[in-house]
Amino acid sequence: MTADCVPSLELARAIAATVTDPEMPMLTLADLGVLRDVHLDSTGTLIVAITPTYSGCTAMATMRDDLRMRLIAGGFDSVEVRTVLSPAWSTDWISDDGLRKLTEHGISPPTGVAVQSQGPVPLTLTVPRRVIHCPQCGSTNTERTSEFGGTSCKSLHRCCDCREPFDHMKEI
Amino acid sequence: MTDHDSAYEGLVDADSHDQWAFGTSFDDPLAGVDTTLAPGIDGTDLAKYCLMLGDDALITAQRLAQWSTRAPELEEEVALANIGLDYLGQARLLLARAAAADSTVVPVLPDGSPIPAEDALAFFRGEPEFRNVRLVELDNGDFACTIVRLLVFSTYRLAQLHHLRSSRDPVLAAVASKGVKEVTYHRDYAARWLVTLAGGTDESRRRTEAAIRRVWPFVFELFEAHPVEQRLAAAGAGVDLSTLRAEFDSVLAQVFHAAELPEPPGAKATSVGGRAGRDGIHTEAMGYILAELQSVARAHPMGRW
Numbered sequence: 286m287t288a289d290c291v292p293s294l295e296l297a298r299a300i301a302a303t304v305t306d307p308e309m310p311m312l313t314l315a316d317l318g319v320l321r322d323v324h325l326d327s328t329g330t331l332i333v334a335i336t337p338t339y340s341g342c343t344a345m346a347t348m349r350d351d352l353r354m355r356l357i358a359g360g361f362d363s364v365e366v367r368t369v370l371s372p373a374w375s376t377d378w379i380s381d382d383g384l385r386k387l388t389e390h391g392i393s394p395p396t397g398v399a400v401q402s403q404g405p406v407p408l409t410l411t412v413p414r415r416v417i418h419c420p421q422c423g424s425t426n427t428e429r430t431s432e433f434g435g436t437s438c439k440s441l442h443r444c445c446d447c448r449e450p451f452d453h454m455k456e457i
Numbered sequence: 458m459t460d461h462d463s464a465y466e467g468l469v470d471a472d473s474h475d476q477w478a479f480g481t482s483f484d485d486p487l488a489g490v491d492t493t494l495a496p497g498i499d500g501t502d503l504a505k506y507c508l509m510l511g512d513d514a515l516i517t518a519q520r521l522a523q524w525s526t527r528a529p530e531l532e533e534e535v536a537l538a539n540i541g542l543d544y545l546g547q548a549r550l551l552l553a554r555a556a557a558a559d560s561t562v563v564p565v566l567p568d569g570s571p572i573p574a575e576d577a578l579a580f581f582r583g584e585p586e587f588r589n590v591r592l593v594e595l596d597n598g599d600f601a602c603t604i605v606r607l608l609v610f611s612t613y614r615l616a617q618l619h620h621l622r623s624s625r626d627p628v629l630a631a632v633a634s635k636g637v638k639e640v641t642y643h644r645d646y647a648a649r650w651l652v653t654l655a656g657g658t659d660e661s662r663r664r665t666e667a668a669i670r671r672v673w674p675f676v677f678e679l680f681e682a683h684p685v686e687q688r689l690a691a692a693g694a695g696v697d698l699s700t701l702r703a704e705f706d707s708v709l710a711q712v713f714h715a716a717e718l719p720e721p722p723g724a725k726a727t728s729v730g731g732r733a734g735r736d737g738i739h740t741e742a743m744g745y746i747l748a749e750l751q752s753v754a755r756a757h758p759m760g761r762w
Binding site: 332339345349367370374405410430432433434437441 | 642704712
C-alpha cells in the first residue's frame with residue numbers, strides 16, 4: 286500500500302496547490318497560506334486542511350468545493366476538506382510568490398505584522414505610519430482613503446503622484 | 458461544474474431536490490474541528506456562554522448591516538459592512554460551537570429540515586432566548602450614535618477576546634485569537650471617528666455628546682457577570698468580567714481625552730429585578746430586529762439557503 290500511497294499523495298498535493306482563491310484568482314490557496322495540509326488518513330481518505338483569512342470569510346465554502354471537485358476530478362474518490370482555526374491566519378503566511386503576484390495585479394502587498402506585546406492590545410488613534418508603495422508607479426507618496434475595502438482583507442489607498450487609487454492587503 | 462462558468466451553476470446543489478431556496482448549500486463552519494469538551498467544563502454552561510458571545514456579535518452585525526445604502530459616505534458604508542461581516546463570521550462560529558457543546562439549545566425544526574444548527578439558533582429562537590447585552594440592540598440613531606456604540610462594544614469585545622485566547626476550550630480560544638485581529642481594526646476605526654466627530658463642527662460635537670448620553674446607560678450591563686459567566690471564568694474557559702473593567706475604562710479614557718470630551722455619565726438603564734440582556738430581557742428594539750432578521754427563514758423552515 287505504501288508504495289501506492291506516496292506518489293498519489295504527491296499528486297494530491299500538486300493538484301491542491303493549483304486551486305486558486307475565488308476572490309483573488311491570481312493567487313493560489315497555497316500562495317495565500319490558506320492551504321495548511323494535505324495528507325491521507327489510515328482509511329485512505331484524503332484530508333485537506335484550510336484556514337479562513339477572516340472569521341466572516343465568504344469564500345470558505347467555494348474554496349472547499351473547488352478543492353473537493355478538483356481532487357475528485359484528479360482521481361481521488363474520498364476527499365474531506367477540514368477547517369483549521371488555530372493558529373489564526375496571518376498575512377505573514379503569504380508566500381514570496383504570492384506577494385509578487387499581488388503587486389503585479391495592482392494590489393499593494395502587506396508588510397510584516399508587528400509582533401504583539403503581552404499586555405492589552407494598544408489603541409492606535411492615528412493612522413499607522415506604514416510605507417505603502419503604489420503598485421502602479423512604485424511611489425511611496427500614498428495616502429489611505431479607508432481602512433476597509435472591497436473585501437475583508439483589503440484597505441483603500443490612493444497614490445499622490447500618479448493619482449491612481451489602489452487596494453492594499455491589510456496586515457493581520 | 459468544476460469551474461463556475463455560469464453564475465447559476467454554482468447555486469444549484471448537486472443533491473438537492475425541492476428544498477432549495479437561495480445560494481449554495483450550507484457547510485459546517487466547524488467542519489473537522491475537534492469539539493470535544495475539555496475535562497471540568499460543563500457543556501450546558503459553555504453553550505450558554507457561546508450564545509452570549511455569539512448573540513452580541515450577531516445583533517451587532519445586523520445593526521451594522523442596516524447602514525448599507527444609507528451611510529454618509531461610500532467609504533463608511535464599506536467599512537461598516539466589513540465590520541458587520543467580521544462579527545457575523547464570529548457569530549456563526551460561536552453559535553456552531555454552542556450547538557456542538559449542547560445540542561439541546563438548538564430549536565427543534567420539522568423532520569428533514571436541512572437548516573444547520575447555527576442557522577436554527579439565529580433564525581428560530583424567540584426574543585427571551587437571545588442572550589446579547591441590550592447595548593447592541595439599540596437603534597442605530599445617527600452616525601455618531603453608531604460610532605459611540607461601536608467604540609463601546611469593540612473595546613469590550615477586544616478585551617474579552619484577548620483574554621479568551623487562553624480559554625480552556627480550544628474552539629473558543631481559536632475563535633478569540635482570530636477575532637482579536639479583526640476587532641483591533643474595529644476599535645481603532647470607531648476611536649478615530651469619535652475624535653473626528655467630537656472635534657468637528659458644533660453640530661457634530663452636539664450629536665456626539667447626545668450619542669454618549671444615549672448609549673452610556675447600557676454600559677454597566679456589560680460588566681454585570683451572569684452566573685454562567687462566573688462559573689466558566691472559574692473553570693478557566695471564560696473571562697472574569699471584573700478584570701476587564703479597568704482595561705475598558707483606560708482605553709475609553711484615552712479616546713475621551715483625545716476627543717476633549719468630559720467623563721461619560723454614570724446613569725444606568727433600568728433592568729427587571731436585576732435581570733437584563735444576558736437573562737433574555739431586552740428592549741423594545743429587539744423584537745423589530747428579530748422580525749427583520751428571522752421572518753424569511755421562519756416562513757421556510759424546510760428551506761436550503
